[in-house]
Amino acid sequence: MKFLNIITIVLIIIFTSLMFIGFFFKKVSDYTILYTFMFLGIGFFITGVLMIFSIKNNFFEFYQKVSTVLWFATILLSIPMFLRGINWVL
Numbered sequence: 001m002k003f004l005n006i007i008t009i010v011l012i013i014i015f016t017s018l019m020f021i022g023f024f025f026k027k028v029s030d031y032t033i034l035y036t037f038m039f040l041g042i043g044f045f046i047t048g049v050l051m052i053f054s055i056k057n058n059f060f061e062f063y064q065k066v067s068t069v070l071w072f073a074t075i076l077l078s079i080p081m082f083l084r085g086i087n088w089v090l
Contacts, residue, residue, distance in 0.1 A: 011039075030088065037085030041078045048074030 018032040052070050056063045063070075 034085045041081030045078035
């Protein structure tokens with residue numbers, strides 16, 4: 001848990017500093033937002049898949065009932081992040 005907190009703080013500092021630099025240089029800001037939303041999409045997808053496999057291994061009966069909903073939620077959380085990042089640059 002401590003590792004995730006440190007990574008979160010470092011990413012916030014990097015994002016904030018790049019956005020400050022992006023105030024003066026437009027392209028830096030565009031790429032920062034693109035990469036941020038791409039990382040968010042990847043993060044949502046990886047977290048969702050890990051959660052699904054954990055539920056499948058530990059609560060198989062529950063997984064059989066809600067597996068479709070879990071997969072749709074994982075996909076529908078990650079795809080908009082990718083689209084938002086791409087749309088920002090275009």
